[in-house]
Amino acid sequence: MTEGTFGLASARDGKDMPTISLKVNGVVHVVDVAPETPLLYVLGDELHLRGPKFGCGLGQCGACTVLIDGRAERSCITAVGGVNHAEIVTLEGLGTPENPHPIQQAFIDEEAAQCGFCLSGVILTAKSLLDRNPKATDDEIRQALAGVLCRCFVHTRMFKAIHRYAKSRRQ
Amino acid sequence: MTTGLSRRDFLMTSGALVVSFRVASLLELLASPQGPFDTHPSHIDPAKLDSWIAVGADGIVTAHTGKCDFGQGIYTAQAQLIAEELCVPLHRVRLTQCDTSITPDQGTTSGSQSTPTNFNSSDLAQAAATAREALINMAAQHLGAPGGQLVVANGFVGTKGGRRVSYGELVAGKKFNLTLDPKAKRRAPREWTVLGKPVPPLDIKALVTGRFEFVHNVHVPGMLHGRVVRPPAVGATVVSADEHSVRGMAGLVKVVVRKNFVGVVAEKQAQAIDAAAKLKVVWTPGTGLPAQQDFYDYLRKQPSRDVMMVDSHDVEEKLAETATVLRATYCHPYQAHGSVGASCAVADVRAGKATLWSSTQSVYPTRQGVATLAGLPVENVRVIFVRGSGCYGLNGADTVSFDAALLSQAVHLPVRVQLSREDEMAWGENYGSACVVDQRAGLDAAGTIVVWDCEPWWVSLGGRPGYDHPGNVITGALAGYEPQTITPRAASRPAKELENGNNAVPSYVAGCIGGKCGGAGSIRSERVLTHTVNSPFFTGPLRAPLRLQNTFAHECFMDELSAQAKADPVAFRLRHLSEPRLIDAVKAAAQAAKWDARPSPQPDRRRGEVASGRGIACVAYEGDNGYAALIAEVEVDPASGRVQVKHFVVAHDCGPISNPSGLRNQIEGGVLQGMSRVLGEEVTWNEHAVTSTDWTTYHSLPLGIVLPVIDCALINRSDVSATGAGETAITLVAAAIGNAIFDATGARLRQVPFTPARVKSSLDVRS
Numbered sequence: 001m002t003e004g005t006f007g008l009a010s011a012r013d014g015k016d017m018p019t020i021s022l023k024v025n026g027v028v029h030v031v032d033v034a035p036e037t038p039l040l041y042v043l044g045d046e047l048h049l050r051g052p053k054f055g056c057g058l059g060q061c062g063a064c065t066v067l068i069d070g071r072a073e074r075s076c077i078t079a080v081g082g083v084n085h086a087e088i089v090t091l092e093g094l095g096t097p098e099n100p101h102p103i104q105q106a107f108i109d110e111e112a113a114q115c116g117f118c119l120s121g122v123i124l125t126a127k128s129l130l131d132r133n134p135k136a137t138d139d140e141i142r143q144a145l146a147g148v149l150c151r152c153f154v155h156t157r158m159f160k161a162i163h164r165y166a167k168s169r170r171q
Numbered sequence: 172m173t174t175g176l177s178r179r180d181f182l183m184t185s186g187a188l189v190v191s192f193r194v195a196s197l198l199e200l201l202a203s204p205q206g207p208f209d210t211h212p213s214h215i216d217p218a219k220l221d222s223w224i225a226v227g228a229d230g231i232v233t234a235h236t237g238k239c240d241f242g243q244g245i246y247t248a249q250a251q252l253i254a255e256e257l258c259v260p261l262h263r264v265r266l267t268q269c270d271t272s273i274t275p276d277q278g279t280t281s282g283s284q285s286t287p288t289n290f291n292s293s294d295l296a297q298a299a300a301t302a303r304e305a306l307i308n309m310a311a312q313h314l315g316a317p318g319g320q321l322v323v324a325n326g327f328v329g330t331k332g333g334r335r336v337s338y339g340e341l342v343a344g345k346k347f348n349l350t351l352d353p354k355a356k357r358r359a360p361r362e363w364t365v366l367g368k369p370v371p372p373l374d375i376k377a378l379v380t381g382r383f384e385f386v387h388n389v390h391v392p393g394m395l396h397g398r399v400v401r402p403p404a405v406g407a408t409v410v411s412a413d414e415h416s417v418r419g420m421a422g423l424v425k426v427v428v429r430k431n432f433v434g435v436v437a438e439k440q441a442q443a444i445d446a447a448a449k450l451k452v453v454w455t456p457g458t459g460l461p462a463q464q465d466f467y468d469y470l471r472k473q474p475s476r477d478v479m480m481v482d483s484h485d486v487e488e489k490l491a492e493t494a495t496v497l498r499a500t501y502c503h504p505y506q507a508h509g510s511v512g513a514s515c516a517v518a519d520v521r522a523g524k525a526t527l528w529s530s531t532q533s534v535y536p537t538r539q540g541v542a543t544l545a546g547l548p549v550e551n552v553r554v555i556f557v558r559g560s561g562c563y564g565l566n567g568a569d570t571v572s573f574d575a576a577l578l579s580q581a582v583h584l585p586v587r588v589q590l591s592r593e594d595e596m597a598w599g600e601n602y603g604s605a606c607v608v609d610q611r612a613g614l615d616a617a618g619t620i621v622v623w624d625c626e627p628w629w630v631s632l633g634g635r636p637g638y639d640h641p642g643n644v645i646t647g648a649l650a651g652y653e654p655q656t657i658t659p660r661a662a663s664r665p666a667k668e669l670e671n672g673n674n675a676v677p678s679y680v681a682g683c684i685g686g687k688c689g690g691a692g693s694i695r696s697e698r699v700l701t702h703t704v705n706s707p708f709f710t711g712p713l714r715a716p717l718r719l720q721n722t723f724a725h726e727c728f729m730d731e732l733s734a735q736a737k738a739d740p741v742a743f744r745l746r747h748l749s750e751p752r753l754i755d756a757v758k759a760a761a762q763a764a765k766w767d768a769r770p771s772p773q774p775d776r777r778r779g780e781v782a783s784g785r786g787i788a789c790v791a792y793e794g795d796n797g798y799a800a801l802i803a804e805v806e807v808d809p810a811s812g813r814v815q816v817k818h819f820v821v822a823h824d825c826g827p828i829s830n831p832s833g834l835r836n837q838i839e840g841g842v843l844q845g846m847s848r849v850l851g852e853e854v855t856w857n858e859h860a861v862t863s864t865d866w867t868t869y870h871s872l873p874l875g876i877v878l879p880v881i882d883c884a885l886i887n888r889s890d891v892s893a894t895g896a897g898e899t900a901i902t903l904v905a906a907a908i909g910n911a912i913f914d915a916t917g918a919r920l921r922q923v924p925f926t927p928a929r930v931k932s933s934l935d936v937r938s
Contacts, residue, residue: 033441034421034441037439037441038441041439041440041441044387044388045390045396045439045440048388048390049381050381050382050383050384050385050388051381052381053385053387053512053560054387054512054513054589055511055512055560055592056513056592056865056866057513057591057592058592058865060592060865060866060867061511061866063511063512063560090381091379091380091381092381093381094380094381095380096380096382097376097377097380097382100376100379100380104379107375107379108371108375108376108379111371111372111375111832111836112379113242113372113375113378113379114242114243114244114561114836114837114840115241115242115511115559115560115561116242116374116375116378116379116383117242117385117510117511117512117559117560117561118511119378119379119381120381122874141875142875142876142877143875144875145873145874145875146873147873147875148873148874148875149511149866149871149873149874150511150874151509151510151511151560151561151563151844151871152242152561152840153839153840153841153843153844153846153847153872154836154839154840155843155876155878156839156843156878157836157839158874159878
């Protein structure tokens with residue numbers, strides 16, 4: 001899907017937009033958007049969530065990553081109409097500043113951020129892999145992160161944090 | 172100033188900045204003293220203590236700074252500085268960053284200048300020291316004891332006998348009504364308990380739990396969504412924009428055309444994207460672009476503006492008489508900032524006023540730029556910094572701020588503009604400059620360099636908009652403001668001492684002009700003539716601007732000279748350096764890397780096998796703004812041409828270290844970003860426009876790579892001024908890797924990026 005190809009049907013028909021119900025971070029929301037709308041815009045503009053971010057709109061960088069039924073997906077190229085029965089979890093759905101999820105705690109412990117814009121992609125992609133395969137090898141971790149960008153290049157600390165979380169999953 | 176502050180509610184744990192509106196009264200605004208900054212007069216007098224520091228009745232210390240955090244850690248470091256100087260626990264410090272209604276005008280947060288500016292004896296540091304001494308004086312009166320006998324700790328001033336008074340009681344929310352005291356004493360580094368310690372980033376919890384508010388997350392009531400339509404070719408202008416082509420589209424509010432600036436506003440973001448894609452705009456064909464494959468030759472044939480940085484007037488003579496003369500040309504491409512998030516801004520321009528939420532590095536200049544574009548008095552414009560995606564220099568933050576202002580003004584409602592990836596990478600960015608460096612140097616019979624001649628060519632168009640040049644970024648240019656260009660001019664003879672501000676001058680020259688020496692080295696026959704030519708693309712500062720390009724050329728050429736002299740590259744450097752701090756950095760790196768002293772290339776190279784080698788590079792950043800040496804250990808696969816960096820060792824001296832953990836984070840990120848830039852990053856174009864417009868065409872290293880081990884040897888000096896630290900290490904990466912490839916293979920890479928194809932062909936040339 002490329003930019004500029006969605007939202008046309010309802011516009012041409014001149015009908016009211018259908019409402020879509022969406023379960024995000026355990027809460028059901030009803031939103032008034034065209035079903036072709038990328039999930040990212042619904043999460044950011046309608047639900048005012050801050051975790052998933054617009055990086056490229058092309059599924060190339062990972063900044064918009066969310067968990068959909070436990071799998072890391074790119075919300076910028078996921079139509080909202082296709083995920084209305086799914087469990088969607090964003091970065092803020094994992095834990096809070098007072099009570100962070102263990103993988104978030106691992107990133108806090110390793111001070112694994114600079115600007116922090118990429119963190120949804122890094123944390124949720126690693127979590128999705130390690131929750132399915134706590135014994136993932138370094139090669140498998142690298143493969144999972146081959147399409148995730150951090151342009152501050154906090155790579156060293158992020159890998160330490162991911163290993164810290166993997167270790168805790170294996171114990 | 173303090174009256175409005177209680178209405179600002181800074182939520183430390185969530186990182187959310189809830190900003191209430193406070194527009195200063197006109198009287199306050201008109202009292203505009205000229206500040207000590209190299210910036211325009213501001214209504215917040217930087218000579219007054221109350222412009223910087225406020226103490227609440229609850230004892231909370233709030234500091235206002237014009238240097239803001241993009242992820243480089245300056246927020247945490249400045250909070251440490253305030254805690255240290257005012258002797259309060261870190262959790263009782265609040266920091267307001269870059270807001271033209273609240274913070275002093277400190278120009279732009281850039282150029283490794285935040286630490287030199289705010290951590291030595293001026294600006295924020297001076298304000299903090301002044302405040303501490305003022306509190307002691309107030310306490311002396313309150314307690315009836317001589318100030319010299321009082322002790323300050325934990326937000327209290329007390330006598331040794333145990334009587335004490337809190338800051339809150341002393342100040343009780345009132346103003347200080349004092350001017351900054353240039354004699355106010357900083358606390359000595361040996362007394363530090365908060366500054367200089369590895370404090371974790373204050374924003375980390377909010378960041379990793381998705382609570383941190385980026386500019387992309389700003390929501391203003393009634394906000395609409397804008398999208399820009401950029402030209403299809405460089406130099407293309409609007410012939411017509413057909414509003415009928417989008418008539419009736421869902422949510423569309425307005426099509427906005429102003430000269431060559433085109434955009435749409437809609438109720439929802441997806442609708443704006445949709446309308447921008449559908450809008451029919453007829454453009455002229457554009458001006459055409461020089462062929463990329465011949466660009467470096469093209470560059471040198473253009474009329475140029477020349478500056479003689481240094482000239483001993485005997486270079487040709489010395490070159491003619493030296494035993495061996497080496498010549499080499501080094502080429503560096505345009506590179507993108509490539510922020511992971513495409514830039515975003517929110518503007519509310521109506522009823523003769525404008526408010527902008529922007530991730531610009533320059534809130535005051537941007538305020539002037541918005542005032543110019545919107546035709547408003549500057550005092551009616553407020554720019555509030557909200558962090559964006561890491562920028563590393565002039566990414567799309569300024570241009571999207573102008574986009575949002577123009578679109579909001581057209582609809583009289585708040586508008587959020589999110590650039591697309593292509594908007595950012597093809598049009599929104601001011602690229603890091605392409606650069607060609609021609610060098611000649613002569614070795615005497617003993618293998619000592621006696622003469623070094625250096626002529627770099629680089630490109631320029633636009634740059635930071637500053638206060639007066641909104642056309643320096645694409646939005647302003649499209650709206651009809653001219654970008655700054657180069658007026659060709661021959662170099663005059665150097666009048667000043669060594670001009671090392673952009674590191675166009677190699678570290679090894681003495682820099683002697685008119686009896687004064689300013690270089691870091693010992694070579695006395697020297698000439699550096701720089702040429703700036705007009706760029707077909709907008710250019711602007713990108714982390715270590717031009718310093719990185721020039722240092723790549725100098726440090727690789729130094730390696731060529733070292734190999735020619737059959738000398739060990741570390742020993743050869745030490746032999747030609749005079750600056751003790753740079754010498755110390757080179758020695759510290761060599762020691763930490765267990766450097767194997769011998770000439771390059773390594774002797775037992777076997778054809779066809781993976782080869783390993785090590786290379787070194789060093790720099791006195793801007794002459795005196797940080798010293799570093801970097802050693803890279805690499806493996807080169809001759810079959811694929813792939814280079815794998817196994818190990819980086821950095822020795823780094825930035826004076827007294829504010830936060831060692833934050834410094835390491837900057838160094839680690841810097842060397843890996845440098846590795847990505849040298850191994851793959853290059854802006855590409857065809858005859859009309861830039862073609863590197865996303866992450867498949869602009870080649871950044873992703874997260875999932877085999878990482879080198881990075882070791883940092885931090886040299887902490889308490890007896891010198893604090894320097895910048897964010898740009899030093901990255902400056903050295905291309906040269907250190909290039910020199911390591913040479914050591915491993917005997918092949919010299921003189922053009923960035925070192926792509927597998929380019930490495931392979933250099934191996935072929937060698938054989």
